[in-house]
Amino acid sequence: MAIVSYICVMSITLRRDVFQAIADPTRREIINLLSHKTLTLNGVAENFNISRPAISKHIRILSECGLVVVHQQGRERYCEARLNSLREVSEWTSQYEKFWSARLDALGDFLASGAKPRKTRKR
Amino acid sequence: MAIVSYICVMSITLRRDVFQAIADPTRREIINLLSHKTLTLNGVAENFNISRPAISKHIRILSECGLVVVHQQGRERYCEARLNSLREVSEWTSQYEKFWSARLDALGDFLASGAKPRKTRKR
DNA sequence: CCATATAGTAACCGGTTGGTTACGTTAGTC
DNA sequence: GACTAACGTAACCAACCGGTTACTATATGG
Numbered sequence: 001m002a003i004v005s006y007i008c009v010m011s012i013t014l015r016r017d018v019f020q021a022i023a024d025p026t027r028r029e030i031i032n033l034l035s036h037k038t039l040t041l042n043g044v045a046e047n048f049n050i051s052r053p054a055i056s057k058h059i060r061i062l063s064e065c066g067l068v069v070v071h072q073q074g075r076e077r078y079c080e081a082r083l084n085s086l087r088e089v090s091e092w093t094s095q096y097e098k099f100w101s102a103r104l105d106a107l108g109d110f111l112a113s114g115a116k117p118r119k120t121r122k123r
Numbered sequence: 124m125a126i127v128s129y130i131c132v133m134s135i136t137l138r139r140d141v142f143q144a145i146a147d148p149t150r151r152e153i154i155n156l157l158s159h160k161t162l163t164l165n166g167v168a169e170n171f172n173i174s175r176p177a178i179s180k181h182i183r184i185l186s187e188c189g190l191v192v193v194h195q196q197g198r199e200r201y202c203e204a205r206l207n208s209l210r211e212v213s214e215w216t217s218q219y220e221k222f223w224s225a226r227l228d229a230l231g232d233f234l235a236s237g238a239k240p241r242k243t244r245k246r
Numbered sequence: 247c248c249a250t251a252t253a254g255t256a257a258c259c260g261g262t263t264g265g266t267t268a269c270g271t272t273a274g275t276c
Numbered sequence: 277g278a279c280t281a282a283c284g285t286a287a288c289c290a291a292c293c294g295g296t297t298a299c300t301a302t303a304t305g306g
Contacts, residue, residue: 023146024294028215035219041253054295056254075252075303083222090220092151093213096158099206100213147264165282177265179284198273198282 016065018085019092026050027058034068034081041070041077139188141208142215149173150181157191157204164193164200 022028026048033039033047045055059079062068066085070077145151153167168178182202185191189208193200 017146017148019148019151020146023140023143025140025142026294028142031219035222042251050294051296052253053255053297057294060254072253077253081219081222083219086216086219087223089212090216090223093209093216096154096204096206096209097213099158099204100210149264163282164284173264174266175283176267176285180264183284195283200283 016061018065018067018088021061021065021067022086022089024058027062030055030058030062031067031081031083034079035083038078038080041079044079139184141188141190141211144184144188144190145209145212147181150185153178153181153185154190154204154206157202158206161201161203164202167202 022031029048030044033044041056041059042052044059045052048055059068059070063070063079067081067083068079069082070079072078145154149171152171156162156167156170164179164182165175167182168175171178182191182193186193186202190204190206191202192205193202195201
């Protein structure tokens, strides 16, 4: 299904889905690393047990949704975090904040069950 | 089934990874629907073009990570949103808020590239 | 110029995902 | 008791994912 992916003829960014990008724990860890400092690809790979090509793939996915930008410098490629698109995730989740906010728990419950199910609802 | 799945002998929750659960757009849409009102499984399925068993699977995944609870009533199963575990996602992303907060853009950049790349890196 | 380090790419592999159809089970309904 | 509605489950399938190894290309440095 290749849900999202691809091309974006005119604009530069956003082919990959950021939700999918952060679904993988390794990628979240990479994001965490890069959020503290820019690293070369090997620099990233040193922090994991998996092979360098595997890291390379993760970096590519991250860069495909704009979470990381890579700029080459000689033979090294520096990976820099650009976490703006995490905003999308943040905004999506914050939409449901009432569900976990302690003070608003009751409201969350109310909203969730507010419109009552159609059929014979006994209780 | 499963990468994560299973058991958790002592604690009740969290067999599935919530990040993975929300990676699928259909599941996010289901979450959205259920956040407004509790629906039966068929009620959910009516909103999509995919088959009912497919919805059933999505609901199961959602309930496996606690985002949805299902309570049976007669032959109907009501799916109710329990979005508390989205807090985990919210907290993870908010960690990187500085990257997209307009006022703190400069700080974000500074932090991201703070440790400046060292040229010749010998090993 | 040649050796080496950094990194991309291709081919492959097994497991997972997201969907399907077909069927089974159980609760209402007549 | 028989039919139907609401659901779960099993079997299947193609595509994808995350990993590997092997190879290639290019910069750098002696």
